[in-house]
Amino acid sequence: MTQAVGMHGAGIASLPPLGSLPLARGTADRGSAFRTAPDLFDRLWEEPGTRVLHLAGKQSPVQDHRLVLSSAAEVVRPENPVYLGSTVESTANLAAGTHIVLVEHEDVQADLAPVESWLGLRDAAASLPALESGLFVEAVAISNWHATHTHCPRCGHRTESIDGGWVRRCPADESLHYPRTDPAIIVTVTDEEDRLLLGSSAAWPENRFSTLAGFVEPGESLEAAVVREIEEESGIVVHSPTYLGSQPWPFPASLMLGFTAKAAHARPVPDGVEIREVRWFSRDELFTGLKEERLSVASGASIARALIEHWYGGPLDEEPSAGRP
Ligand SMILES: [Zn+2]
Structure with a gap:
């Protein structure tokens, strides 16, 4: 499963007047066309390289200044994962083209990392590598949107997550709702x-x-x-x-x-x-x-x-x- 590599990297992450801001260093390809595939998560969970970014209460497991990114094969697929993107360049522990998926948990998972290793963005993001900092910021932002946009603003019906988690659709009136910033x-x-x-x-x-x-x-x-x-x-x-x-x-x-x-x-x-x-x-x-x-x-x-x-x-x-x- 491959995809075209877009324009990413230091040219975007580093803004000249202010330099590289801690939470604005992301380098992943968000794959905005790729994430609309109808069988997206079937394919991602079959792909042996797919990695999972975990969130629980907006915290993610961090060890040695790296996110703990599990193999998807070891993670039970939840009802509504979110596609975060893929790596453009290889890093110390991720090959280029590795897909990353967000999985949320009710509580921190001690089997993934000790409870004290689960950190919030403010505590962890600045010391993470650029790619992982960007994924963490993206994960928290999209998670916050889903948590507060569960129902249709037109009719009040419960909405469903589609397009890799980047759109919510109302099954009653078919309206589409997009993440807000x-x-x-x-x-x-x-x-x-x-x-x-x-x-x-x-x-x-x-x-x-x-x-x-x-x-x-x-x-x-x-x-x-x-x-x-x-x-x-x-x-x-x-x-x-x-x-x-x-x-x-x-x-x-x-x-x-x-x-x-x-x-x-x-x-x-x-x-x-x-x-x-x-x-x-x-x-x-x-x-x-x-x-x-x-x-x-x-x-x-x-x-x-x-x-x-x-x-x-x-x-x-x-x-x-x-x-x-
Ligand atoms: Zn509606």
């Missing part, structure tokens, strides 16, 4: 002196700051969402929004679209609901505040961290480069 903009706003605007969410510990962000509304362009969200959360009016890169964030269904925008220096006013405090930071203020542990910023796999470091010009634990404010 919620676009959200996230922005580094800078003033004339290249200071950065950061806000502290009311839901966070005090003195934790991050870039302002918000969901795109129906009928709205990304650029308009940038201007609206920043004004709502800070009172600052921005211009010249410029796209920097994106990263899926399936908690549960976001796609984070990173922007930078400019503003005239003015006193920001937090909305008092979502945002408790919002202020401008110079690079020195941010570096010193972090070093003295008077404040913290977004960390780990988030695009917020990558955006802040893009503005800063390097890792936040290093002193700001000379010549920058």
Whole structure:
């Protein structure tokens, strides 16, 4: 069972302005034509090379910084598996053209890996190889969609999973329903002196700051969402929004679209609901505040961290480069 190899690899995984984002490194061929075959899962379970990615409660077994991908022959085929794609290039443990299928379990399976080896995306994805990180992100995202779209929005009838798990069909009115992704903009706003605007969410510990962000509304362009969200959360009016890169964030269904925008220096006013405090930071203020542990910023796999470091010009634990404010 072979298929054409598409255009994949580093050219897609690595976005120039922000570099390689932890959850945006996937290299699998999703096989969007291949997955519509009516006998898809019969064929995949007969194919000796097919591997299974396991999920239980959005966790997957990870050992030695690799996903535990079982042979399909050793896994009981569930009612609704999802086709995740195939490998384009061979890796240390997978041949090129290996098909990967998602199987979900009610609970973690101790016979696959010790209970403590089952990890969530936030804990595991950044340290997985690119291919496996991408498969894990894809698996969690499509799993979240199925879990919340079980019934037809037109008539309320229970829908069924078809096309390898990438469409849900209503048997009552034959309507088709496709996976949804919620676009959200996230922005580094800078003033004339290249200071950065950061806000502290009311839901966070005090003195934790991050870039302002918000969901795109129906009928709205990304650029308009940038201007609206920043004004709502800070009172600052921005211009010249410029796209920097994106990263899926399936908690549960976001796609984070990173922007930078400019503003005239003015006193920001937090909305008092979502945002408790919002202020401008110079690079020195941010570096010193972090070093003295008077404040913290977004960390780990988030695009917020990558955006802040893009503005800063390097890792936040290093002193700001000379010549920058
Ligand atoms: Zn229906």
